Amino acid sequence: MALTEPLDFARLNAEINEEVRRRRAAGDFPPGLERELDSLFARYAPATTGADFDEVVERAERTSFMHADVPTASNQRVLVYVKRGLRSLMAWYVRFLAQQVTAFAGAITRSVRLLGHRVDRLETVTIVAAERSLSEVKQRRAGADLSQWSAVVTNAMAGVTGRVLHAECGEGELLAHLVADGRDAYGVEPSEPLAMAAARAGLDVRADDLLAHLRAVPDGALAGAVLSGAVDCLPLGSLLELADLVTAKTGPGAVVVVLSVGPGAWARALDPIVSDLAPGRPLHPETWCHLLATRGWDPALVHPTANPTQALAPVPAGTPGAEVINANVERLNRLLYSSPAYAVTARRA
């Protein structure tokens, strides 16, 4: 690099990202490192910067008491006496106000506390149950086989420049295809063993919860996203949030691919324990198309072809009733032998 040569910052940044991938693979940057550093610092950040309800309410309770005795310190001695005099004169007035404000703040914080208890009880049977079952699912989760979608995903992402996220990427087979195809791709995987395996393969993978990760990504920072795994077991509210987040975090021209086992295959495509305990079910492909279209995407649906070795053969044309028979054969093939798994690819205007 001669001094007169302008610096190629894009190349430099790409090389730095590559170096991070190498270091991850070597174990110098373990998958959980960033999250660990974040949560360590979060311990010392004010409660109001965090999301812990109890800490925030505690802080509100601590600050709800209004002091009636105003400070009288001053650099000038005479002012100390003036302030003390004023404090004595105004005490009846300030105390009257302080008592009312303290009573009001106390009532408000108590109300919030009671509301919190009610929400706690509700969460026990709804959200917390969902979180607990998700955690069970995470422990059972094995990397899904997404090999049938390699061509669909790499074709959809062809020409995409910028960061591409694959969530949840498992051990990273599909991610490796994207990287080999020249995409600046990284993965998010909630299962630490799977993320470690992907990192050992030299891939840039964060061991993180998908929604938590997406919430932290700056708006418009992604050029593409492949969504798999989580789309088959997140509760409905989280799936809607996922659709919102992926829209907010991608820019114009971005591409998204949703890979799902489909609701029809729910019971037979997944580990029975996972399919029983997962708090949510896969959506129909039409629903993903609808969710994406209403958020400004232009979706297209891709179904894999039926397995030809198992499919029923049509009768030769010219056979009496061939048209009706073959229509029924096609219907039976679709119902019995085609994989209900699907991909929805979509591009933003």
Add this chain to the structure above:
Amino acid sequence: MVAIHQVLPVFAPRDAIGNHTVEIRRALHARGITSEIIAGEINPGAAQGARTVREIGRRRLPGDGPTWLLYHASTGSPVAEWFAERPEGKLIDYHNISPPDVFGAWEPHVGVELEHGRRQLAELADITDWALADSTFNQRELNGLGYRRTAVVPILIDTAAFGHDVDAKTVTRLRRAKQTDGGADWLFVSRILPHKAHHDVIKAFAAYRRAYDPSARLHLIGAVGSARYADALTDFVDDLDLSDSVVLAGSVSAGDLEAYFQVADVYVSLSDHEGFAVPLLEAMAHDLPVVAYSCAAVPETAGTGALLLDDKPPTVVAAAVHRVLTDERLRRALVASGREQLSAFALPRSVARLSAVIDDIIASFDGGASK
């Protein structure tokens, strides 16, 4: 004779806005323009010749021709209200007001003050003739608030004056640590405030030590602007077991600061908000390679003189610093670009820019400014 008097909430020594104000006064005097400095508070050690708002009160200011007041906006202050009520023509020099939401949690009263400052800035738009901004980033904010005539004039800093009066003892102490333990010296200079993101520098430094250089040291220089944030940083450093290698040096003398710049190997800034970022230029003046998070006015100030990162995960920052420190050709190229970038902010150029804007202001005088 034209008069342009400068008004600011606090006039402090060794402060970027304070120095800028003094340079503006010098440039105005050189053009024969009457100019005084009027401040809400004058801190001990600030340059002589300033008067307080209290002293002026409602009195008439010197100048027998068109007269303007140039208000330096950087926070909420009662001085802005005094400025708004004065009969003279109004000019604003906007140095950016930090986003209040970052402070809200750490220092609620500062957040309130900043929010107040933003409201005041918006209210002044209608009565201001011209508004100056340190950067196009700041100018965009002014335009968004409805300021009609705006211009960019960089902070007036004497870049040629960087690098004087080094404290030899501090240099010796820092060099001894380097010789004894080896390892690179990271430097970040900024007031300890949450939006300056010292915690992100510490995270990146922890990742760097883990993967590349277990002997490295991090020097964080700057006065404590938020005690809560500073305490959190200290506890964070303790938890990471980095107390021996991360130094929160606080506010240091000019000689000490010079020593830190001379001994450092890399300057790392991961600040979330900068209206200009003078320390980046100081680092460039000391031939230090700069790695910085690209946000707000940072890309504009740093130009190609810094390795700018679009995002700041600790691992990426650590790898970027490692690259800068181990790739000698890259380091030299960054230093050379930094020198070039620095020349764009050389005092004579910025004064010429200010002078041109002053010409425009005077030319646009339509009798509206007070005589």
